[in-house]
Amino acid sequence: MGFLEPDLPVVDMTEWSKGTRSARIRPMARHWAEVGFGTPVALHLFYVGKVGLYILGGWLIMLSTKGIDGFTDVGDWWSEPIVFQKAVLYTLLFEVVGLGCGFGPLNNRFFPPLGSILYWLRPRTIRLPPWPGRVPLTSGTTRTPVDIALYAALLMTTSVALVSAGTGPVPALDTTVGLIPVWQIAVILGLLAAIGLRDKVIFLAARGEVYATLAVTFLFASTDTIVAAKVVFVVIWMGAATSKLNKHFPFVVSTMMSNSPVFRRKSLKRMFFENFPDDLRPGRLSRIFAHGGTAVEMGIPLVLFFSHGGPLTAAAAVVMVGFHLVILTAVPMGVPLEWNVFMIFGVLVLFVAHADLGLGSLNNPAPVALLFIVIAGIVIAGNLFPRTISFLPGMRYYAGNWDTTMWCIKPSAAEKISRGIVAIASMPQAQLERFYGKDRAQIPMFMGYAFRAMNTHGRALFTLVHRAMPAGREGEYTLTDGERICSTAVGWNFGDGHMHNEQLIAAMQQRCHFDPGEVRVVLLDAQPIHKQTQEYRLVDAATGEFERGVVHVADMVTRQPWADDVPVHVHRGNQNDFA
Structure with missing residues (x-):
């Protein structure tokens, strides 16, 4: 692939254009198998730079918090509970503005590279309520000033929370900075719920199944908020792994790895297929990656959750960080890059820095148990009734099995x-x-x-x-x-x-x-x-x-x-x- 120019298939346009659709797809599929989409190197570097700006922005936001100081002293404050809370809200804001998943040319967005905020602050654009016939005041498909006001309020209240000071010492969490005030979290969740009932697209774009669910854990007291966040992470991983127990996932692996900017050698890319160029079904290497990745995503989270520190926790954390780095460096279509960075950060903060906190640390187990039942129930229902539940709350991430x-x-x-x-x-x-x-x-x-x-x-x-x-x-x-x-x-x-x-x-x-x-x-x-x-x-x-x-x-x-x-x-x- 070139640095500035895409590496596209070379065909005789006159002859190629005469073929059936199937015949014209054939050389494209073969090209994909050993090159991928042919994305210019410069475009991949653009996305690397965007991830760098995401990290820098979060870094600066953390430093705006009273009690957290030192740009280069990150080792002194990175594991503060409020830092994780702000990472959640910051990433939610990043996504709901349109800078995260679905951004840019790798998601077929050229001019402009995002929609999101450009649509959701504009009247008369289309909105899609999830239950217009059941929930009062949500019918219709036209964006109104009320919708715009709700969305703008979400952006503003989340921004305010990001620069807010903590509530003060929480001895059980070994912090003098404290946590984000609960009332701010409640307002953000209330606004996101109201927006989601009037337009499911915004809720999904905010990656509500991840960040809103984690924000719910911030309503809990003391150590319960960390343990509940761990539960959410485990459900995300194991839910995604469950959805990959199908015949589709190896096809996702072969398609994603052949498009990876890291696996550049054509001979290596061909190994992901049964018999290039005539048989482009997933080969043995794709099946190894698929089944191995599913086993990691299913089993290692349990080790993280129950090991409570020591070499076993460290080894499990290294595996999960590596798991997300593989996805991140493949630059998959849809570009959920910042999500993978966030998940890596979550592994380190929740399961390494706070490895000692587990089910025995809960002060009030009932809300955490209820949260687990709800989110795990949605995952189960999403796998049983995929037409009813989006693949995002159903956590069928990259399973190859979507509407x-x-x-x-x-x-x-x-x-x-x-x-x-x-x-x-x-x-x-x-x-x-x-x-x-x-x-x-x-x-x-x-x-x-x-x-x-x-x-x-x-x-x-x-x-x-x-x-x-x-x-x-x-x-x-x-x-x-x-x-x-x-x-x-x-x-x-x-x-x-x-x-x-x-x-x-x-x-x-x-x-x-x-x-x-x-x-x-x-x-x-x-x-x-x-x-x-x-x-x-x-x-x-x-x-x-x-x-x-x-x-x-x-x-x-x-x-x-x-x-x-x-x-x-x-x-x-x-x-x-x-x-």
Whole structure:
């Protein structure tokens, strides 16, 4: 890969353009297998610099706290409980502004590199309430001054908490600085809850399942706050590990490691596949990484939680730090880089500096037990009913098992979207043409298809689009990943099909008035942990759902990335019912 220029596949554009979609994806998938997306080195260094600025910003915020002094004396204050509390709130703020997960070109954001705050302080943008028919005062999909005020208040109150002084000595925690006042935490949580009930996207963008849950532990007294935070970390790790007990995860590993800027040798990247270039299913090395990583994420947290110091705790901490460094240095799509830095910091503060605190240190076990039951219950429910619960609170992180969508859009519909919705970013194809030029834009667009196809669900999506579009008229449509539509329409995306399902389709139809057949959407649910099938729905934006059924996981994992012939089992509807 070049320093400034992307390393994209070289093809004969004339001949390549004549091929079917499957034939055109094939060279892209092979290129991905030994190069990845071909991201310029300079862009990776840009993200490294962003992580450095995140760390520096947090460092300076800690030094604004009364009783914490010395830029170079970090060894004297890094383990203060209030430092961990402020790290949580600082990272929450970083994420909810839009600077963390989903930022920049590696998440297909070019101009501008973020949406988030640019959308959520702007009236008439789209909001997506989670339960509009059940929770009073949350119906509708249009952002109002009330929504803007709530979001602005969250930014301000979190900023105030970050520069606040501690409450004073807490002998049980061996601190004279103290903790953030409980009332400030309560206000932040109240605002985030109110915002989340009116717009689930903002709650998810704040990574509420991590930082809001940890903030809840700050409502507890004394040592209980540290022990409860440890419980949250353990649930995050073990919940994520549980979700990876599937056939999809090795595909994530092979796709991520072939895109890693650390594993640069093509010969090494090829080893992650069964038999490059003809068989791009995950190879033995991918399976070793996948199963080994799952075992680490499942078992080592228990060692950390119950060992209470000494060489065993130190060894377990080294393993978990290494685990997150592997993810961090792979620079995965979606770029959850700061999250991994935070998790590393949490390992050191909670499980090393406060290794002595465990269940026996609790003053009031009931709230901690209740918190565990709630968050573990959400993880279990998320794995059993993935259509109902987002992969984020369900903690199906990088499991390869998410709700996904593929939108089939006519040029006339793209024009209606540009005119009909209030947005900052232009339509994805327009962004690619601006960045790469009109002629070359097809290559990165198909590299995006290849990325989706390298994951198991891509085989199903590219099969189902043939059923979504009228036979013989597929050339009239442009296929656009739902992630990119979500980025344009609501200002944030992070691999979650819950943000571009029927709710977003209806909101856009309300604004754009698509004609029948102008927009067709394939919606593929994640696999429930107790089943070996994934449900799908085909929806016309103007007329509604016209087909649903299932695909079998076994049929997806045995096919190549360019396959679009996965057997489809129709439960209801008629694929020939086209307007």
